[in-house]
Amino acid sequence: MRYQDAGHFRNKRRRNWHDTKSTIRILDTIAVALTTGRPGDVFAAAFDTRGGVTLVLAKNDSPTAEDDQAVRDLFRWITAPETTGAYDVLPFLFTRCGENIAKRMVKMDDAVRDFSHGLEEVLRHYTPVSSIDEEFPYSTTYRSLQYGDQQVPFVKMMRELLEVIRGRVQAFNLQNPSATPDVYCRYAQLALVAFVLKRSRLLRSLCESTSPMDRNCKLQVERLKRRLAKVCQYYHGIEDLVDHTRRHFPQGIAHCWVDPIRDTGETTVNLEGDYFGAIEQALGGVSPSADTLTTLRGKFPNMGETWGAGRSITTQLHAEIHILLHLSKSFDILDRSQQQPIGCSKRSCLCCTLWIWAYNNKYRTKWLTSGSHGKPYSAWALPGYSYAHAWAANGRSDVDIAVMKGVEKRLIRTIAQLFPNQRRLSDEYRWSGSESGGSDSEEERAERQLYDARAVQGWRW
Known part of the structure; x- marks a missing residue:
């Protein structure tokens, strides 16, 4: 490849990424413009460009x-x-x-x-x-x-x-x-x-x-x-x-709106006992030490109240995963060479980010959102075998397995940081892996777009 051809290729990639960022911002804004602010009111949006352009929408709850x-x-x-x-x-x-x-x-x-x-x-x-x-x-x-x-x-x-x-x-x-x-x-x-x-x-x-x-x-x-x-x-x-x-x-x-998806991991989980039992389970069956209990009460004083407020959790497949699976139904004809942006009314959670990364890695696709806040949600559901091209390993979708490994790795790391003196399972049980996430960014816009003439009346305050 001649030097000028390489430059042309880089410029094309740069233009494509610019277009993708612009599209994600538009889709994010559409999703945000539909959000009421009520609990669970989270939307996602994408453009389906097969046979014309259609706006595809999903919601954590049923629309x-x-x-x-x-x-x-x-x-x-x-x-x-x-x-x-x-x-x-x-x-x-x-x-x-x-x-x-x-x-x-x-x-x-x-x-x-x-x-x-x-x-x-x-x-x-x-x-x-x-x-x-x-x-x-x-x-x-x-x-x-x-x-x-x-x-x-x-x-x-x-x-x-x-x-x-x-x-x-x-x-x-x-x-x-x-x-x-x-x-x-x-x-x-x-x-x-x-x-x-x-x-x-x-x-x-x-x-x-x-x-x-x-x-x-x-x-x-x-x-x-x-x-x-x-x-x-x-x-x-x-x-x-x-x-x-x-x-x-x-x-x-x-x-x-996306079609209903069957055979996902959506379920209701009943919480038993108190949160100390959950901590002990996270430690691999090892009882929390006195130092650990002191740290828990100091850093998370409301955890007991929060745990007792609800005795069950109903898990849900998040809206951006609904979008991805809906648009992947015709998997064989999906253009996997193109970036596939999904807009969200709030930044993707840790589990969605891990799942999209693992899915892209497995199927060589390029789905992406504008970014992640890096927090796991207890009410997040795994897609399971809800898509026809799912590959199985040990009785589970291998993409789901990658998410569980990623979450467990972070759980072990977080426990080690919070409770450095706590005895726990040896490092041989830690998972290894890597993942990448999106980052928030913003395009330049002309200053004339920043205000409306009607907004400057009576400016002084």
Whole structure:
């Protein structure tokens, strides 16, 4: 391969990955726009491009007639002639997703408050550049609205960004967001300020730090950026969805829900005894030591109450796995050379990530989601033999076995970290393996997309 051909190949791969990331963001936003915020209300979405484009949807619980109507209403609002951007879709979003929007604002406010407490220490160790535009990319509109023609120093703007966000959240009626006066204008303003903070050079540098001394701060800032992004998604993500729909599906898009899947591992697990028995089982039958019990009570003081609150767990196959299996029915004609993005209303759990990785590894497919929070869910169900091309090993699907090995490996590692003095099974029982996960990322967008003219009326607060 000649040098220029190699470069062309790399550029093509880069373009393909760019397109995949853009598609995942659109699918994530569709799933989020359907989420009410009620328990178990988790959605996933994908495009089926065989014989035209169809939006395929799944839900952790069974979808309802209300859910199906919400899909129709969402695209009716987006494709309405009077819709020019995200601002026009906010009435639908606050009707359907108001509870979830409020949850996201509360979590963002908590993260901003936590970061504010250590801000002065961070600023003492940070050297800003001379250009305010470099410190706060895409902030020209915000600075013009907030400061007029004044030249604002970096430190002043950073402090006030945090104060403005907290003040705006407190102005919402979080029990009933739609009852907030000028709610759409206020939310558009909040999204703009959150976007400016999220893209700041300071937060980026803290996330990129490799110093062990900055680890706790890095984790805190990564959480802050995620929560800022979640608030922005209900505005700037919708802005992108409106633009994408207008360009590709101006008349709307056909949609379907995944078919019911039989013979999965979904079941009800009855909890017996107290949680100490579960800990002993996790230790391989070894009784917890006094140090272990002290650590348990100190780190997880509510575990006993949580364990006693429900005496059974009903496991479910998660929505992204439903999507994957639905679109893999015609496995022999599936184009396994192409990346297959799945959008989710919340980041994939550890078990879904392990399962998708193992499935891709086994069948040479390229399914992916936008990322994982790395947490296992006790109510997660294994797909089992629910797909025709499942391979068996020792009476189980070998993909399921890979997930169980991965979970057990992490359980052993976590126990070793939490209870270093606890006697446990020898290392010969540990599983080995590797896996990879997605990472959250975001494409550049023009600053003109960050606000609606209706949102800047009465800017001062």
